[in-house]
Amino acid sequence: MSFSSEIKEELHRMPFHRECCLLSELAAFTQTSGSLGFLGGGRFTVTYQVENAGTARRLFRMLKEGLQLSPKLHVMEHRRLGGTRTCVLTVEEADAIHLLEVLDMMKTESDGRTTLTRTLPRPQLNKQCCRKAYLRGAFLGAGYMTSPEKSYHMEWVSEDDTLAQTLEKVLEKSEIPLHTEQRRSHTVAYVDSAQQIVDVLAMMGASQAVMEMENVRITRQIRGDANRAANCDIHNTGKIMTASEKQLAAIARLRAAKVLPTLPPTLREMAEARLAHPDLSLEELGNSLHPPLGKSGVNHRMRRLMALSESL
């Protein structure tokens, strides 16, 4: 199962605690998946098209048990699209009017036509409980998340930018920045930082997904740290060898010029230590001395040896 489907399955099981939240989630569904169907004579239906059967069942229960409406559910098979299915829920006439009234998403145009407003009425987003419920509905209706093993990306796709605008307002309250981009005729809103995705999942109440995401994050971080450590080792080893090679060359010149035996004991000791241990770092070289010498002390003596060699 994809990570998206796992999140959705977890959201399908969330209980409906409060009527305010039920309305907010329904508003999100209406905004993302709802449309009006006209029957003539000013009569209309509200129709929801949902790909996921579990999501359709949740929506059905919200309409039926939450608002005591009688939605009709049927399944459309798309033979041409490789047998994919769309669940269609239809709320008819009086029910449709009641639904849009409680959601406050109906507008009567100046010519008397009824239209669906996709902009959410303010009260539905005032409370934190409702903002969380709205996020659940928006994700179930239009959300998608890439597997965190691959990359950190959560997105919502819609035909216009009202969804992105609402999401932006909702997430702003939790200081989660939302990005948007235009993909053909669709507006894509997305969050692409691991921490912010975890925050959104947590707000939606998808605690299992949060845990899975955290596990993946830890694994990815350990892997990243190991890679960085490996690169770091290669890098440092390279640096030690070149510095050490220069020091060895300098000491070799001093030895060839028979200068070594004439040096003060501290410098002579240093030169001998380097000749004996060409692959040690300055710090390790200092530790091999008796008594041990700090890195800066080793560095100082090594520079004097190099300077002497250059003066030859």
Ligand SMILES: [Zn+2]
């Ligand atoms: Zn609420």
